[in-house]
Amino acid sequence: MQLTIDQLAVRRGSRLVIDDLSFSAKAGQALLLTGPNGAGKTTLLRTIVGFIAHERGTISLEGGDDEREIGEQSHYVGHANGIKSGLSVSENLTFWAEYLAPDAARTEQRDRIFEALERLNLVSLEDIPAAYLSAGQKRRLGLGRLLVADRPLWLLDEPTVSLDTASVALLAGIVKDHIAGGGLAVAATHIPLGLEDSAELRLGAARAPA
Amino acid sequence: MNAFWTLLKRDIRLAMREGGAIGTALGFYLIVIAMLPLGLGPDLNLLSRIAPGLLWIALLLSALLSLGRMFETDYEDGSLELLAIGGLPLELVAAAKALAHWLTTGIPLALLAPVLGILLNLDIAAYGVLVLTMLVGTPAISFLGSIGAALTLRARRGGLLLALLILPLYVPTLIYGIAAISSATLAASEAFWPSFLILSALSMGALVLGPLASAAALRIQLQ
Numbered sequence: 001m002q003l004t005i006d007q008l009a010v011r012r013g014s015r016l017v018i019d020d021l022s023f024s025a026k027a028g029q030a031l032l033l034t035g036p037n038g039a040g041k042t043t044l045l046r047t048i049v050g051f052i053a054h055e056r057g058t059i060s061l062e063g064g065d066d067e068r069e070i071g072e073q074s075h076y077v078g079h080a081n082g083i084k085s086g087l088s089v090s091e092n093l094t095f096w097a098e099y100l101a102p103d104a105a106r107t108e109q110r111d112r113i114f115e116a117l118e119r120l121n122l123v124s125l126e127d128i129p130a131a132y133l134s135a136g137q138k139r140r141l142g143l144g145r146l147l148v149a150d151r152p153l154w155l156l157d158e159p160t161v162s163l164d165t166a167s168v169a170l171l172a173g174i175v176k177d178h179i180a181g182g183g184l185a186v187a188a189t190h191i192p193l194g195l196e197d198s199a200e201l202r203l204g205a206a207r208a209p210a
Numbered sequence: 211m212n213a214f215w216t217l218l219k220r221d222i223r224l225a226m227r228e229g230g231a232i233g234t235a236l237g238f239y240l241i242v243i244a245m246l247p248l249g250l251g252p253d254l255n256l257l258s259r260i261a262p263g264l265l266w267i268a269l270l271l272s273a274l275l276s277l278g279r280m281f282e283t284d285y286e287d288g289s290l291e292l293l294a295i296g297g298l299p300l301e302l303v304a305a306a307k308a309l310a311h312w313l314t315t316g317i318p319l320a321l322l323a324p325v326l327g328i329l330l331n332l333d334i335a336a337y338g339v340l341v342l343t344m345l346v347g348t349p350a351i352s353f354l355g356s357i358g359a360a361l362t363l364r365a366r367r368g369g370l371l372l373a374l375l376i377l378p379l380y381v382p383t384l385i386y387g388i389a390a391i392s393s394a395t396l397a398a399s400e401a402f403w404p405s406f407l408i409l410s411a412l413s414m415g416a417l418v419l420g421p422l423a424s425a426a427a428l429r430i431q432l433q
Binding site: 050 | 211212213215217223224226228283286287288289291292293294295296297298378432433
């Protein structure tokens with residue numbers, strides 16, 4: 001599986017945020033997006049998911065499911081965690097497991113949810129409403145989505161925000177397992193995740209209006 | 211389709227648990243209707259004549275209160291983006307959310323209406339018809355309203371704009387809803403079915419058009 005971006009151009013307002021960008025990322029490899037604020041990291045990730053329309057160029061996922069859009073084959077971790085403060089920790093995770101993988105068997109789903117809670121050190125908080133979690137715990141719960149439903153492409157936008165050092169290592173381990181299993185990951189991050197075998201793509205500084 | 215039910219279940223559970231939206235809508239409905247006799251004076255004939263119209267208009271306004279939140283909370287906490295790439299078409303995401311709104315707001319309001327009818331001296335013959343027409347007419351409120359909720363998602367003070375955009379679309383539902391109730395009270399029962407069937411048709415049209423238009427608006431909002 002390979003994510004290929006060819007001569008991509010994305011316009012936000014009057015500014016061409018991404019211009020003539022080409023790269024590819026292979027399965028089994030993590031691609032780190034770096035660059036100063038405003039370089040277009042978030043824009044690039046949201047364009048790959050399909051939220052933002054691109055002006056020129058192509059985005060393709062070779063070896064993926066041609067019937068489904070790239071967004072439907074991706075996990076997207078954005079600035080917000082996508083968790084409901086009115087639901088408990090396990091209810092939040094159960095919802096995403098059932099919503100993202102509606103065809104999976106119930107028993108298998110329950111096992112995966114429990115494994116995810118265990119791996120993210122959230123078991124003791126299982127029944128607590130998500131409203132009472134700290135920022136870092138909310139982030140970990142948000143990342144739990146990655147573990148309860150299988151998707152080949154992971155698009156992570158600053159996934160380490162508000163995580164402590166131990167949790168960053170935890171996240172690095174999760175990403176490592178994903179790419180070792182033949183998955184693909186593209187992460188925009190300022191903190192090195194400590195991944196061996198990762199490529200880096202440096203996006204340029206903000207350009208003047210074109 | 212499983213994902214649709216999962217989402218519907220979650221939205222209903224959240225609405226029941228947080229309770230604020232349902233409580234506000236029901237409370238607002240009660241207060242508006244309770245104030246009308248105070249403003250209009252104790253003329254029982256007058257009240258009974260205009261009761262169907264007042265009950266419908268107040269119901270529209272009460273439902274409007276909670277419409278703005280339909281997509282807003284999901285947008286704010288990032289869930290909406292994830293729902294959009296979840297595999298369930300965005301049209302069905304919008305449909306599930308509108309349906310949840312109807313189940314948690316439209317139905318309670320329709321069931322409260324006959325109780326409030328007592329305050330307005332509503333003709334006793336009209337109670338059954340009132341509930342029936344409101345149950346059939348309120349889906350249009352939720353499903354057409356979802357279009358407005360999606361369009362005003364990122365607008366500041368979107369609630370006001372939402373009312374301006376959506377209230378005109380409720381005019382047909384209002385006209386045929388009131389016509390159906392009036393025909394029952396005036397003993398002109400042959401006029402009931404045409405109005406009632408048009409009301410049903412309006413709701414069914416909204417059931418299809420609402421999600422399509424909301425999904426198109428949501429795609430723009432997610433950019």
